Amino acid sequence: MDYRKSAQDVLRxxxxxxxxxxxxxxxxxxxxxxxxxxxxxxEALDDVDGVKGVFEASGQLQIIFGTGVVNKVxxxxxxxxxxxxxxxxxxxxxxxxxxxxFQRFIKMLGDIFVPIIPAxxxxxxxxxxxxxxxxxxxxxxxxxxxxxSLYVFATLFANTAYTxxxxxxxxxxxxxxxxxxxxxxxxxxxMIHPSLQNAWxxxxxxxxxxxxVFGGLYSIDMVGYQGHVIPVIIAVWVMCFxxxxxxxxxxxxxxxxVTPLVSVFVTGYLTLAVIGPVFVTVENGVLNGIQWxxxxxxxxxxxxxxxxxxxxxxxxxxHMYTIIDLGQLSMYGLTxxxxxxxxxxxxxxxxxxxxxxxxxxxxxxxxxxxSALSAFMGITEPAIFGVNIRFFRPFIAGCIGGACxxxxxxxxxxxxxxxxxxxxxxxxxxxxxxxxxIIMFLISAGVAFGVSWLITPRALIDGDGVTESKxxxxxxxxxTVDGINTEQTDTLKSNKSDEKLSEAILxxxxxxxxxxxxxxxxxxxxxxxxxxxxxxxxxxxxxVIAPFAGTVxxxxxxxxxxxxxxxxxxxxxxxxxxVNLNGKGFDPKVAQGDHVEAGALLMKFDISLIREAGYPxxxxxxVTNSDEYVKVSGIAEGSVSQSDPVxxxxxN
Numbered sequence: 001m002d003y004r005k006s007a008q009d010v011l012r013x014x015x016x017x018x019x020x021x022x023x024x025x026x027x028x029x030x031x032x033x034x035x036x037x038x039x040x041x042x043e044a045l046d047d048v049d050g051v052k053g054v055f056e057a058s059g060q061l062q063i064i065f066g067t068g069v070v071n072k073v074x075x076x077x078x079x080x081x082x083x084x085x086x087x088x089x090x091x092x093x094x095x096x097x098x099x100x101x102f103q104r105f106i107k108m109l110g111d112i113f114v115p116i117i118p119a120x121x122x123x124x125x126x127x128x129x130x131x132x133x134x135x136x137x138x139x140x141x142x143x144x145x146x147x148x149s150l151y152v153f154a155t156l157f158a159n160t161a162y163t164x165x166x167x168x169x170x171x172x173x174x175x176x177x178x179x180x181x182x183x184x185x186x187x188x189x190x191m192i193h194p195s196l197q198n199a200w201x202x203x204x205x206x207x208x209x210x211x212x213v214f215g216g217l218y219s220i221d222m223v224g225y226q227g228h229v230i231p232v233i234i235a236v237w238v239m240c241f242x243x244x245x246x247x248x249x250x251x252x253x254x255x256x257x258v259t260p261l262v263s264v265f266v267t268g269y270l271t272l273a274v275i276g277p278v279f280v281t282v283e284n285g286v287l288n289g290i291q292w293x294x295x296x297x298x299x300x301x302x303x304x305x306x307x308x309x310x311x312x313x314x315x316x317x318x319h320m321y322t323i324i325d326l327g328q329l330s331m332y333g334l335t336x337x338x339x340x341x342x343x344x345x346x347x348x349x350x351x352x353x354x355x356x357x358x359x360x361x362x363x364x365x366x367x368x369x370x371s372a373l374s375a376f377m378g379i380t381e382p383a384i385f386g387v388n389i390r391f392f393r394p395f396i397a398g399c400i401g402g403a404c405x406x407x408x409x410x411x412x413x414x415x416x417x418x419x420x421x422x423x424x425x426x427x428x429x430x431x432x433x434x435x436x437x438i439i440m441f442l443i444s445a446g447v448a449f450g451v452s453w454l455i456t457p458r459a460l461i462d463g464d465g466v467t468e469s470k471x472x473x474x475x476x477x478x479x480t481v482d483g484i485n486t487e488q489t490d491t492l493k494s495n496k497s498d499e500k501l502s503e504a505i506l507x508x509x510x511x512x513x514x515x516x517x518x519x520x521x522x523x524x525x526x527x528x529x530x531x532x533x534x535x536x537x538x539x540x541x542x543x544v545i546a547p548f549a550g551t552v553x554x555x556x557x558x559x560x561x562x563x564x565x566x567x568x569x570x571x572x573x574x575x576x577x578x579v580n581l582n583g584k585g586f587d588p589k590v591a592q593g594d595h596v597e598a599g600a601l602l603m604k605f606d607i608s609l610i611r612e613a614g615y616p617x618x619x620x621x622x623v624t625n626s627d628e629y630v631k632v633s634g635i636a637e638g639s640v641s642q643s644d645p646v647x648x649x650x651x652n
Contacts, residue, residue: 001050001069007076009048010063015039017081025074026556026579028531028571028624030063037061053530064530066571066624071554106320111176112233113322114614116168117420120326123161124418125428130158131417132431162329166191166225169232179240183263187239188232190268191276196224199330213273220277227330229323230286231271231279238275239267287327294336299407302340306406307399309344313380314389325419334415338429339440342378342422343405344398346441347448349375349423351398352383354452355391359461366634367527371519378423382519386527393456401448405440412436507647508547509640510572510602511619513539517634518620523576526620531571533632534622535646544572544603545642552594552602557583560590560602561624568649569625574605576616585609599642623649 011017014034021033034040045054045063050073053064065073133151137144144151161168167188174184197208202223209222225231243263250258293301312318321337328335349372356368371382388395408414414436416429430437509515516536519527526536544560553569554561558578562570574586585606590596610617626632630650640646 003050003069003072004076004080006048006050006065007073007080010045010051010073010077011080013041013045013048014061017083020081020083023074023078023081023083025070026559028064028066028070028559028573029525030065030070030074030077032061032063034061052532053525053528055524055530062525064525066531066569108176109320109323112169112172115172117322119161119168120165120418121420123158124416124420126154126158127162128417128429128431130155135432162227164188164192165227165229165326166232169229170236173233173236174240177237177240179236179243180260183239183243183260184236186264187235187267187271190264191225191228191232191235191271193224196222199224199226199228211272213269220273225276225280227326228280228283229326230283231276234279235267235271235275238270239263242266283323283327284331287324287331290324290337291328291332294340294410299410302410303403303407306340306343306347306409307403309341309402309406310348310380310384310395310399313344313384322419325416329417329419332415334417334432335419336410336413336415338416338419338422338426339409339414339437340402340406342416342426342437343409343440343444344402345375345378345380345422346444347401347405348380348383348388348395348398349373350401350445350448351394351452352387354397354449355387355394355456355461358453358456358458360458361462364461366517367519370517371527374520374522376423378421378425379522381522381524382527385524386519390528391456391460393460394452397452397455398448400451401444401446404447405444408443409436409440412440414440505566505568505649505651506635506645507568507570507621507623507649508598508643509537509636509646510544510547510570510621511537511539512541512543512641513537513619514639515634515636515646516618518622521576521618521620522616523620526573526576526622529626531620532622532624532626534571534620534626535634535636536618536620537640537646538618539574539605539607540639542605542607543601544574544605546596546598546600546602549597550595552590552592552596555588555590555592557581557586557588558605560588562596562602567625567628568623571620571622571624572602573620573622574603574617575610576618578610578615581610581613581615585613621646623647 010030011020014020014032015036016039019035019039021035023033024031040061042054042061045051048063050065050069051063052066055062133142133144136142137146146152167185170184170188170191171181174181197205207221207223210219211222212219243259246259246262247255293305295301309318312321318341321341324337325335328337352368352375353372356365356372359365359368368383368387371386374380375383384395384398388398412433414430414433416426417432418429421429424441427434427437427441514537516538518529518534518536521527521536525531546562547570548562548564548568550562550564550568550570552560553563554571556579558575558581559571559573562572564570578586587604589601589603596602607617623629623632632647632649634646635648636644636646
């Protein structure tokens with residue numbers, strides 16, 4: 001391959017160096033930020049020598065070359081473009097600055113709320129369980145010792161995250177806005193200080209005290225901000241704005257004392273006097289508008305929102321709904337929005353399931369069925385991006401099913417006691433109305449499955465409608481080829497012709513853990529097999545072991561490329577989007593060009609750190625030169641240990 005020519009072609013197809021803002025690369029992809037997307041010929045990029053796929057994500061144009069190749073193309077590319085090498089973080093920031101104000105706002109909300117969702121989910125689950133137990137106890141269904149420590153403590157724990165929600169939001173927001181998270185926590189504490197009347201008592205007790213501000217200009221209610229979201233975010237933004245500017249002007253010897261004091265005092269006063277009262281009114285207006293929409297007679301408003309929810313997931317703007325959930329929980333004690341989201345997610349899973357059931361191709365079934373199950377658990381990306389958007393008609397069917405399920409949820413007044421969890425486990429947040437939740441589930445799934453089945457022809461799913469032939473290989477007669485276990489096999493029939501297979505290469509697992517499909521990664525690039533065929537592993541230990549003897553073709557911190565002595569190329573990509581960690585949590589033990597033996601330690605990684613940073617640790621294991629083989633298939637399910645084979649690669 002001529003790396004320079006490929007780089008030249010890429011540069012030409014994106015509109016020349018004048019249209020390039022920034023460039024970086026990870027283990028498999030060029031990551032480019034383009035000034036004007038209209039000048040970029042994405043269709044022609046697919047035809048560039050070495051390119052395995054092109055897609056856009058997070059404001060970046062990502063061009064897949066694969067391990068080993070991308071490094072060489074990148075070196076030629078930046079030389080031709082006349083730009084300096086940029087880090088992934090630089091490109092990420094460049095992409096963010098290129099986004100419009102709405103996109104930046106949505107990203108900001110996601111960055112704030114995603115880290116605190118586990119805390120909200122835990123409280124929501126426990127709150128739903130306790131409400132159900134209280135109902136069953138008061139109805140005489142069961143008898144509970146309400147004075148026992150287990151009950152008393154559980155009741156105490158159930159609403160903790162919601163009681164101190166402003167502090168959680170403040171800490172997370174301060175990190176996003178570049179301020180001191182502990183100063184942010186202080187602002188959150190001020191907003192729920194015990195000297196302020198608890199906001200949840202105002203409805204029954206009325207406002208107990210007021211305070212004049214700005215020298216008697218006007219008075220404000222001395223009420224806390226329990227359960228509120230928008231005022232906290234605005235207040236912390238103001239604090240971070242003040243703090244960062246004080247750091248620049250205050251002499252270093254006074255900075256430690258002056259900056260925190262002034263930042264907290266000024267922000268605290270402005271919060272209680274202006275920010276809080278104004279933005280509580282704004283927040284209540286938004287929530288009342290949403291509730292009005294949901295309450296439109298016959299569930300029409302909810303029908304519309306249920307249909308539009310999945311498209312907002314595709315656009316990446318669904319994180320903004322957390323504000324609605326939390327606001328409704330504060331205002332009504334339940335969120336009526338979460339059941340709408342749950343209906344939409346369930347429907348996309350059912351539409352995907354219909355494709356898998358209808359298809360006769362094993363490849364489609366192996367993609368659709370796990371993706372559908374994932375959607376039923378509340379994770380819709382594999383189903384939406386891996387299947388439904390690909391065939392489009394199932395996506396429409398999912399929107400219709402979600403609309404019908406959301407309509408029923410609205411008519412039944414179905415509400416959830418918490419947020420963050422949808423699908424099958426979402427019922428734990430709706431234990432006040434479990435039957436209604438089950439009916440909503442069945443309506444969403446049934447309509448989506450039926451419509452998807454009816455409007456998606458098998459010819460569209462399977463291409464030519466021909467069923468993939470089954471592998472009739474025998475598991476006897478083992479041999480050895482270039483250090484990898486192989487098996488003698490029979491004839492494998494392909495869609496196009498009969499192929500004779502001399503050997504089937506068995507690739508052992510590089511990581512101890514649980515085998516899943518590429519669709520379960522939730523990453524469009526891996527799920528679509530754009531980089532090659534393979535499997536994924538949920539690691540149990542933080543070690544990557546060489547599955548065979550070979551040469552290390554790439555080391556990118558989070559990913560290892562390994563080329564077997566017989567030419568098989570393997571990519572081990574630890575985690576999803578872990579490139580954003582910039583190597584933090586990863587400890588490679590080899591360098592590019594090293595020759596290793598089977599069983600050698602390639603990398604150590606910190607599973608806890610990766611998860612705490614908000615990234616899935618599921619690890620794709622891919623044969624990047626799959627097109628050089630007749631077939632690549634996974635041969636293991638469930639848990640695997642070192643030396644257990646996970647891939648079978650068929651040679652001509």
